[in-house]
Every structure is written in C-alpha cells, then in structure tokens.
Amino acid sequence: MAKLKNTSVGRRGFLKGAAAGAAVSAATLVTPQLTEAQQQGAGRGGRGGGQGGAPQPDGSAIAREDGTARPAPVSRIVENPGSDYMCDVIKALGIEYVSFNPGSSFEGLHESLINYTKNNPEIITCTHEENAVAMAHGYAKACGKPMLALLHGTIGVQHAAMAIYNAYGDRVPIVMIAGVGDTAVPAHTAVDLGAMVRDFVKWDHQPDTLTGVGQALIRAYKLAMTPPMAPVLVTVQAELQMGAMPANRPQVPKFTMPSAPSADLASVRQIAKDLVNATNPRIAAGRVRTQEGMDQLVQLADLLQCPVAGGGDRMTFPNRHPMAGNGAGGAADVILSLEAGGGGGGGRGGAAGGKTIVISTAELLATHNYNINGNGVNGDVYIAADPEATLPALIEEVQKLMTPDKKRLFEDRGKKHAEANRAARATAAEAASVGWNASPVSLARIAAELWPLIKNEDWSYVSPQNFAGNWANRLWDMKKIYHYLGGQGAGGMGYGAPASVGAALANRKNGRISINIQTDGDMNYSPGILWTAAHHRIPLLSIMHNNRGYHQEVMFIARAASIRNRGQENSHIGTRLIDPNIDYAMMAKAYGMYSEGPITDPKDLAPAFKRGIERVKKGEPVMIDVVTQPRG
Amino acid sequence: MLSRSLAAKEIMKKLVFGILAPASALGLLAVSALAQQGDAGRGKKMFVDYSCYACHGFSGQNGPGRRLVPMKMANVAFTAYVRSPGTNQMPSYSAKVLTDAQLADIWAYIKTLPDSPEAKDIPLVQQLKAEAGK
Numbered sequence: 001m002a003k004l005k006n007t008s009v010g011r012r013g014f015l016k017g018a019a020a021g022a023a024v025s026a027a028t029l030v031t032p033q034l035t036e037a038q039q040q041g042a043g044r045g046g047r048g049g050g051q052g053g054a055p056q057p058d059g060s061a062i063a064r065e066d067g068t069a070r071p072a073p074v075s076r077i078v079e080n081p082g083s084d085y086m087c088d089v090i091k092a093l094g095i096e097y098v099s100f101n102p103g104s105s106f107e108g109l110h111e112s113l114i115n116y117t118k119n120n121p122e123i124i125t126c127t128h129e130e131n132a133v134a135m136a137h138g139y140a141k142a143c144g145k146p147m148l149a150l151l152h153g154t155i156g157v158q159h160a161a162m163a164i165y166n167a168y169g170d171r172v173p174i175v176m177i178a179g180v181g182d183t184a185v186p187a188h189t190a191v192d193l194g195a196m197v198r199d200f201v202k203w204d205h206q207p208d209t210l211t212g213v214g215q216a217l218i219r220a221y222k223l224a225m226t227p228p229m230a231p232v233l234v235t236v237q238a239e240l241q242m243g244a245m246p247a248n249r250p251q252v253p254k255f256t257m258p259s260a261p262s263a264d265l266a267s268v269r270q271i272a273k274d275l276v277n278a279t280n281p282r283i284a285a286g287r288v289r290t291q292e293g294m295d296q297l298v299q300l301a302d303l304l305q306c307p308v309a310g311g312g313d314r315m316t317f318p319n320r321h322p323m324a325g326n327g328a329g330g331a332a333d334v335i336l337s338l339e340a341g342g343g344g345g346g347g348r349g350g351a352a353g354g355k356t357i358v359i360s361t362a363e364l365l366a367t368h369n370y371n372i373n374g375n376g377v378n379g380d381v382y383i384a385a386d387p388e389a390t391l392p393a394l395i396e397e398v399q400k401l402m403t404p405d406k407k408r409l410f411e412d413r414g415k416k417h418a419e420a421n422r423a424a425r426a427t428a429a430e431a432a433s434v435g436w437n438a439s440p441v442s443l444a445r446i447a448a449e450l451w452p453l454i455k456n457e458d459w460s461y462v463s464p465q466n467f468a469g470n471w472a473n474r475l476w477d478m479k480k481i482y483h484y485l486g487g488q489g490a491g492g493m494g495y496g497a498p499a500s501v502g503a504a505l506a507n508r509k510n511g512r513i514s515i516n517i518q519t520d521g522d523m524n525y526s527p528g529i530l531w532t533a534a535h536h537r538i539p540l541l542s543i544m545h546n547n548r549g550y551h552q553e554v555m556f557i558a559r560a561a562s563i564r565n566r567g568q569e570n571s572h573i574g575t576r577l578i579d580p581n582i583d584y585a586m587m588a589k590a591y592g593m594y595s596e597g598p599i600t601d602p603k604d605l606a607p608a609f610k611r612g613i614e615r616v617k618k619g620e621p622v623m624i625d626v627v628t629q630p631r632g
Numbered sequence: 633m634l635s636r637s638l639a640a641k642e643i644m645k646k647l648v649f650g651i652l653a654p655a656s657a658l659g660l661l662a663v664s665a666l667a668q669q670g671d672a673g674r675g676k677k678m679f680v681d682y683s684c685y686a687c688h689g690f691s692g693q694n695g696p697g698r699r700l701v702p703m704k705m706a707n708v709a710f711t712a713y714v715r716s717p718g719t720n721q722m723p724s725y726s727a728k729v730l731t732d733a734q735l736a737d738i739w740a741y742i743k744t745l746p747d748s749p750e751a752k753d754i755p756l757v758q759q760l761k762a763e764a765g766k
C-alpha cells in the first residue's frame with residue numbers, strides 16, 4: 001500500500017478506475033464482494049469492509065483520507081431511504097435548525113435533509129463540530145428549545161466533546177445524532193461510539209431498527225427537555241439511513257412532553273410558612289427556565305419584599321427591580337435557594353445560622369466521573385424539584401398567609417432593601433468613569449457607549465459577561481430572560497464565539513439585536529464560526545474585547561511566579577497573543593463579514609457601534625475590533 | 633491622553649537624567665537617592681514586564697487590582713506595600729525580584745499616568761447613574 005501511495009501511477013490508476021465507474025479497492029484493484037447486508041441495506045457498493053467483522057484499512061480508505069476518493073457509483077436505487085423517516089421524526093419534534101460539519105457516517109440523513117425535507121429544518125454549515133454543538137448551546141439558551149447537531153463517527157464526536165461538556169455543565173438541552181457504522185474508514189466507526197461522551201450526556205442510545213431510531217429520538221428529546229436539562233445523543237447506523245424503509249413506513253411515535261417535577265404540596269406549605277414568618281428572608285436565584293419563571297419570581301419577591309440575589313449567571317431577576325441585590329444589612333434568617341450553584345455558577349446562598357431551603361433539580365442529575373455540580377448546595381430542607389414548576393403553588397400559599405399586618409411589615413422592610421439596592425446600583429454605575437479616557441479602552445466605556453444605542457431596541461447580550469467585567473449588568477437595564485444568557489457552563493473556552501452565533505440565530509426571528517463582547521483567546525479556538533454567521537446571514541454585533549492575550553492565565557502565572565520568588569518578567573510567554581498582533585477586522589473580512597477596527601481611542605467607539613448596529617438591524621453580522629484593558 | 637502621558641514621561645526623563653544620572657556613577661551608595669525619584673521610562677516597561685498591568689490595567693486603574701491612579705503613596709510606602717501586600721489577591725515582589733530602585737521606577741511611571749475625569753464631569757456616566765439609581 002505504501003508503494004501504491006508513493007507512485008503517481010498507482011494513484012492515477014486508481015482514479016481512472018474510479019472515474020470509469022468501477023468499484024475498486026485501490027490496494028488490490030479487484031472488485032470487493034458485497035456482503036448480503038450491504039447489498040440489502042446500505043446500498044453503498046464499493047466502499048469495502050463488511051459490517052460484521054473488523055474492517056481492515058484498505059486503499060479506498062486511504063484514498064478517502066487523502067481526499068482522492070470519489071463516491072462509488074450508485075448500483076441500486078433506494079427511493080424511500082430510512083433517513084427520510086428520521087426527518088419526519090425530527091420535524092415532528094419542531095426542530096428548526098440542524099448544525100453540522102459534513103461526514104459520510106450521516107450522509108444519508110444529510111441527503112434527506114436537503115432533498116426530502118428541502119432544507120427545513122435549515123442546515124447550518126459549521127467549520128468545526130465544537131461550533132456545531134456550541135451553537136446549539138447558545139441557541140437553546142436564547143429560545144428555550146433544542147436544535148439538532150449531527151456528528152461524524154468518532155472524530156466528529158471527539159471534536160464536539162468539550163462543547164457537549166459545557167452544555168452538560170450548564171444544564172442545557174441539545175439533541176445530537178452521530179453516524180456510526182460508516183464502513184469507508186475503519187477509524188471512523190466504533191464498537192461503542194457514545195462511550196467517549198457518555199459521562200457528560202444525560203442519555204445515549206444506539207437503536208437497531210428504523211422504528212427504534214424514531215422512538216429513541218422522541219425519548220432523547222423528552223429527556224433533554226425535562227429538568228435538569230442536558231444534551232442527549234442518538235447514534236444512528238449508516239445503513240439504517242441509507243437502506244430502504246420497510247414496506248410499512250413506521251409511524252412517528254406519539255410525543256408528549258412530561259411536566260417538570262414540582263415540590264409536593266405539604267412541603268410547599270411549610271416553605272411558605274417559613275418565608276412569611278421570617279424576619280429577614282432572602283432568595284438566591286440560581287436559575288429559572290423561562291420568562292414566566294422570572295415573572296413568578298418577581299411576584300414572590302414583591303409579596304415578601306425580600307432581596308433576590310441573581311448570582312451573576314444568566315437572567316433570573318430584573319437587575320433594576322427594587323429587590324434586586326443584597327438589600328439592607330442584617331443576617332438572613334431564611335434563605336430560599338432556587339436551582340443555585342452548579343456548573344452554571346452563581347446564587348449559591350447559604351444562611352449562617354439561619355435556615356436554608358433548597359429547591360433544585362441538581363440531585364436529579366447524577367454525574368459520572370466529572371463532579372460538575374461540586375458538592376451542591378447544602379440545605380436544612382432540600383426539595384429535589386424544579387423551582388419554576390413549584391413557584392405558582394408557592395406564591396399561592398404565601399398569598400394565603402398574608403395578613404394586613406404582615407403586608408405593612410413587609411412593605412417597611414422592602415423600603416429599606418430598595419433604598420440600599422438603589423444606592424448600590426448608582427455607585428456601581430458611577431465607577432464607569434474610572435479609566436474613561438484610557439487607551440487601550442476600558443470595558444466600562446464599551447458597555448457605557450453601547451447602552452444609549454440599544455436601550456430602545458429589543459436586544460440580547462449573548463456572550464459570557466465575566467471576562468468583560470460584568471459592566472452590562474452594572475449599566476444596562478436587564479429585565480427579560482434573554483437579556484443575558486450566562487457563561488460557558490463548564491468553563492471551556494471556545495464557547496463564546498459559536499454560542500453567540502447560535503443565540504443570535506435564535507434571536508433572528510424576533511428581530512432582536514444580539515450583542516457579543518468577544519474575548520480574543522476564545523475567538524481563536526475556532527474562528528470559522530465567523531463564516532457560518534456570514535453565510536447564514538445571522539445578525540450579531542461582535543465587539544472584540546481584544547486584550548491581546550489569555551489574560552486570565554497571565555494573572556495566574558504572575559501569581560505562581562511570585563509564590564516562587566522568581567519574578568514576573570517571563571509571564572508573557574505562553575500567555576500573550578502579541579508579536580504579531582492579530583487583526584480581527586481582517587479576520588472577519590476574510591470570512592465575509594463587515595468589520596471595523598482596531599479601535600484604540602474610546603472616542604471612536606460610539607460612531608463605530610452606531611454603524612455596526614445599523615448593519616445588524618439589516619440582518620448582517622458585524623465585527624468591531626477594540627483594543628482593551630486586560631480586565632474590567 | 634496619550635500625549636499627556638508622553639509629555640509627562642519626557643519631563644520625568646529630563647528630571648531623572650538631569651539630576652540623577654551623574655549620581656548613578658557613584659554606585660550603590662546612590663541607590664537610595666535614585667530610589668527616591670525613579671525613572672518613569674524604565675518603569676513603564678517594568679509595569680508591563682512585571683505584570684502590574686495584569687491586575688491594575690495599562691491605565692493603572694482598571695482591573696481586579698486596586699486603583700493606583702492617582703498615586704498617593706510615597707515611594708517608601710509604595711515599596712513596602714509591594715514587598716508585602718498582606719493579601720493573597722496581590723502577589724508580593726521581593727527585593728530579589730524587583731530592587732528598590734526598580735520599584736521606584738515603577739512608582740515614578742504610575743505617577744505619570746493620567747487620572748480619570750470625575751464621574752460628575754462625564755454626561756454619559758451621569759445619565760447611566762441616574763437611570764441605574766432610579
């Protein structure tokens with residue numbers, strides 16, 4: 001084989017053979033015998049390698065790898081392929097987008113998506129599987145439902161792994177299908193394909209029949225969407241996609257979404273009593289799922305006149321509500337902790353000496369190998385249930401216990417909390433003046449200049465805020481569930497850029513302006529996402545937070561060097577993205593995106609942002625490179 | 633802003649070379665005198681090389697570290713603080729890593745960094761503050 005590879009004659013011979021329509025194996029130059037199963041099922045003659053035994057590497061495999069292979073001639077027509085049925089199920093689930101980097105293990109499904117369902121759901125072409133999954137991650141956070149990501153056998157799943165892990169840590173639903181049993185390249189199939197990501201998906205399954213694929217997809221969707229939500233994986237054999245549908249086309253299985261688990265009434269009544277009788281109750285709101293959940297939380301806080309700490313990750317509570325914040329001093333005697341802690345971070349709560357009541361689905365998701373949720377939140381009372389599903393009953397019970405005396409009392413304490421929160425917000429906003437004229441540009445200045453341009457629009461902040469100093473949270477009026485979508489989930493960088501594009505895809509149909517404050521390190525993991533945004537006309541304003549480095553790590557290395565008393569003058573090695581500086585405006589242009597920058601004078605921000613927003617409103621993605629201070 | 637800091641740097645350079653350069657020839661005995669003034673030009677490079685910028689910003693006032701501008705500490709107090717900040721958040725810098733003279737250079741550089749305008753003088757910040765504090 002090595003000889004064949006090294007001789008141009010050999011390769012030319014192979015190509016000639018392939019072009020002439022002969023089903024060849026380049027190693028032997030003889031027509032392989034198709035197994036019965038291949039002939040009946042896959043109909044992909046000439047790929048070599050039987051399904052049953054371990055396929056041996058052969059010349060056609062090598063040819064595929066080095067890009068010289070051509071699809072084998074179609075020896076048999078399959079007019080009703082199994083993958084058409086799979087598309088019926090995918091449509092029945094209401095899936096609107098399918099993201100993938102193409103691969104032959106799901107070519108059957110790919111072909112059905114373009115020619116059977118006519119690109120509806122819409123295919124989103126991704127340049128990396130990590131992008132395909134991270135897009136689905138951002139999308140689900142922006143619109144509350146999963147999209148589908150397709151992954152190529154073995155290698156595609158490997159590329160996707162970190163993005164799956166982030167979504168799992170973030171409790172975000174994604175439906176994934178991986179192709180398996182593609183016999184073309186032995187390295188691209190596995191005995192147990194799901195194994196490598198099994199520790200960080202909620203469920204995976206590999207059905208044996210077409211009917212089984214339909215059932216598995218329905219089950220996968222239900223599991224993904226039932227709190228605690230998480231990614232799920234169905235591995236689908238190539239021959240079930242390529243083979244003919246049975247004479248009796250399988251039915252799309254019945255699909256009924258389970259309701260989320262809620263607390264029992266006795267517990268709810270006790271919690272209501274504890275809250276109403278408390279002197280200084282507080283709510284630590286880690287996570288709500290929908291706008292209704294957020295509205296209910298507002299209702300509860302209004303009733304109790306108690307502070308709500310959002311915890312910083314994702315929207316749970318309007319940031320300018322009088323009860324938003326830590327409120328006036330005094331130790332809490334009761335803390336209601338709602339889906340707090342975990343990979344999503346934030347809102348941990350915990351009352352020193354007081355009583356902590358936890359309502360969370362964290363204990364319903366056993367994580368294997370990876371201790372994603374840490375040790376969770378400890379409670380004096382712990383209800384394993386979805387807070388949002390429990391809130392309506394809790395509100396009702398609190399209302400029942402309210403008396404005119406209580407109401408007066410609560411209103412009095414509410415006034416103190418509201419005043420403390422108001423003052424804290426004003427002080428936080430005032431701090432934006434620090435470094436106002438600095439060059440490189442301060443993160444506060446970016447957020448400050450953006451706000452007047454978007455505040456009368458429908459907008460969504462789609463990237464993580466923590467690396468940008470949380471300035472939007474300090475300066476912007478965030479009151480909708482989609483006003484901020486939170487962080488990576490499991491801290492995996494390379495999330496920000498693709499998740500922002502995914503969220504912007506979800507926001508597109510609402511005409512919402514998506515805003516991404518894009519760190520440079522994150523951008524460089526898989527910059528092809530810029531092309532995906534441009535190609536699919538996904539409106540998104542990306543503003544580079546270009547601090548020219550992996551700044552988080554600069555700080556860590558500086559500290560380590562200090563502990564060792566060795567000096568910091570080498571801290572830039574392995575941490576900074578300088579020499580040469582990366583030109584992000586040129587990068588975006590190369591991928592077909594409008595761009596400006598690098599901006600170094602803060603006075604240039606507002607006009608550039610204005611131009612950018614104009615274009616985004618017309619439906620384009622835009623990149624504006626701003627050279628920034630290292631941190632907020 | 634840039635021109636302001638450059639001008640300051642130039643002044644500092646003149647000061648340092650005009651008054652102190654001959655003193656450096658006197659060797660170690662002169663170090664403490666040097667340390668009193670510092671060379672802002674050299675300090676600028678060390679502010680970056682020794683990662684001060686990482687936590688205090690290139691501006692000396694943006695980031696997780698405390699605001700260093702305007703620098704109100706005297707050189708001696710500054711040096712003492714950097715030697716042992718007494719917190720885990722700010723790394724300590726021993727004399728092995730940065731000499732007193734080098735710290736004086738950094739201190740001199742920080743003193744050249746322009747202060748921020750006051751919040752009350754920035755209309756946009758006033759507007760944001762009023763909205764946030766409603």
Ligand SMILES: Cc1ncc(C[n+]2csc(CCOP(=O)(O)OP(=O)(O)O)c2C)c(N)n1
Pocket residue numbers: 162467491492493494519520521522523547549550551552553630
């Ligand atoms: C996949 C991955 N690799 C490495 C890290 C370690 N890491 C944490 S923060 C960080 C720096 C990221 O740089 P950038 O996105 O530019 O943010 P900055 O720290 O500069 O604000 C890195 C590399 C990580 N979290 N994830």
Ligand SMILES: [Mg+2]
Pocket residue numbers: 519520521545546547548549550551
């Ligand atoms: Mg960076």
